[in-house]
Amino acid sequence: MLKRFVAALGAVCLFGAAYAADPWPPRAITLVVGFAAGGNTDLAARILANSMKASLPIPVVVENKPGAGGTVGAAHVSRSAANGGTLLVASQSETTMLKSNRLKPPYDIDRDFVPIAKLMDQDYVLVVPASLKVSSWQEFVAYARAQGSITYATSGVGTTAHVMSEHLAKELGIKAVHFPYPGAAAFRADLVAGRVDFSIDVVPLSMQLISAGKLRPIAVTQKSRDQRLPNVPSLVELGVFAEQYAGWTGVFAPKGTPPEIQARLRDQVDQMLRGSGGQEISNNGYRPASPRQGASDFAQFVASDQRKWQAAFQRVGIQPSP
Known part of the structure; x- marks a missing residue:
């Protein structure tokens, strides 16, 4: 009996040591959204959180930190530990548009964050x-x-x-x-x-x-009419906009997050998109992102999107705020 107890205790200790040595997952994961509950960014975060909860033995929560066009929540994540425990679920508003919008932004999307993966697109x-x-x-x-x-x-x-x-x-x-x-x-x-x-x-x-x-x-605002609103014209069709406007939602981690943790986070997004989460995104009227995103796919998209919005701000004439 004693030998069996000692053997079982040893197994538990070995498991605990292995878990402690593994940098991810942490004790809990918080997905921060820079807008109030009820919006599209919040929806994407909750779909991802539910998927992660089903596959990870830890709590996964969504925390809404609204204010200043989403930058309050993003700034909070930029100051968080780079261990995969606090992540930002964001749109273009508080990420790729920020440098064109603020003279002194509270963070730098290139310096303070690493793009993980896109979740969905929206019209x-x-x-x-x-x-x-x-x-x-x-x-x-x-x-x-x-x-x-x-x-x-x-x-x-x-x-x-x-x-x-x-x-x-x-x-x-x-x-x-x-x-x-x-x-x-x-x-x-x-x-x-x-x-x-x-x-x-x-x-x-x-x-x-x-x-x-x-x-x-x-x-x-898209290039052609929306199939859900077939009788409603497109602003591109009407000649008002030269190109379409569309939005997206994605996941970012604080800069310095180890590559192996980034890969495991992408795996979680991939699992969500290929599972019921991708279908839930579609059921809610959005376009789920492509699964199996590579390590640089979202980063390249983010860089391209920053250039697009810089041109849009200059075209419209919106001056950066302090």
């Missing part, structure tokens, strides 16, 4: 409250020009919707007053209530309100 639609007497693109243009100044809502300064809205206003030759909110769920309530004139929001999160008759779709 956008220009919507107005049902109470606004506008039901087509032509009526929207006529209304905007008659008013001289119209209002729009976004989830923060320097976000994708901010750039697109300013680009739209420039092309129409009107003044558009920006009302930034800490998250998408908050501005949707005011949009539905008619407190702002329009918003450019992700298609899936707008569809329920469109179907309920609370919002009216006016135009989409």
Whole structure:
């Protein structure tokens, strides 16, 4: 009996030593989102968290740290330990657009982060409250020009919707007053209530309100019409935008995260995309990223996206904020 007990104790100690020697996973994983719950970035984080919980013997939680166009949460992760325990789930707003948007950003996406993998892509639609007497693109243009100044809502300064809205206003030759909110769920309530004139929001999160008759779709931002809104024209088709605007969501780790941990994090994303998580992303109206992403795939995409947004900011004329 004693020998069996000693043998079992030795096995436990060996397992504990092996686990302690393994740098990943840590005791818990936190996926930080720089926006309030209810948005597309939050959705992607929760799908990934659920997938990771199913395969890892540790807690995996999503923590929302909204504010300043997503940069509050991202800055928190940039200061975190580079051990794979605190990760950023982010969009282009707080990553590839930041250098064009802020003179003194609280972090540098190249210096302070390492891109891990893309999770999904998303498209956008220009919507107005049902109470606004506008039901087509032509009526929207006529209304905007008659008013001289119209209002729009976004989830923060320097976000994708901010750039697109300013680009739209420039092309129409009107003044558009920006009302930034800490998250998408908050501005949707005011949009539905008619407190702002329009918003450019992700298609899936707008569809329920469109179907309920609370919002009216006016135009989409991708190159061609969206199959979910076949009667709604594209701003590229209309000649307003020369190229499409689309968004994405991905995972970043603090700079200095060891390559072997980065690889294991990519494995978790791959497992999610090839499993029920990828289907859940599709079911929610987004396009899941390609699985089996290589070590440099997302990093190359991030570098290219930074160049694209730099050109977009210069074209629209948005000046970097302090």
